[in-house]
Amino acid sequence: MGKRVVVKLPELIVKHNMSMRELSRLADVRPQALNELANQKRRNINFGHLERIADVFDTNDMNEIITLVDTDDDDE
Template sequence: MEKRIVIKIKDLLMKNNISLRELSRLTDIRHATLSELSNHKRENINFQHIVKIADALDIEDIREIIDLVDE
């Protein structure tokens, strides 16, 4: 069975009650990039983006941002 990495942007937005635009402002990551990650249209993520998201949302466990799921 194949596995894939999922970036949980939508979950983070709901949990923190913020918009994609607000996350973009907080992290200094382009809105378009976050949108692609949110809609699973981007296969890769820059590790620095994970760090910026974690810092902006006060996240200590990377599993809140990314997940490994079965296809």
């Protein structure tokens, strides 16, 4: 059993009634970078992006944006 990072942007934009485009504008992060994060396509996460996303959503809790989940090693 291992761990993997899950980015919770889709849930956040729904919760805050926001589009990915609006988040991109407010956080000053390229739309493609946000889409890759939201679709779990990125292997690296830019801390600057996380800080700006947290600022947009007015949170200090990174667990609202990213979390670790247990995974079977066979899934990777």
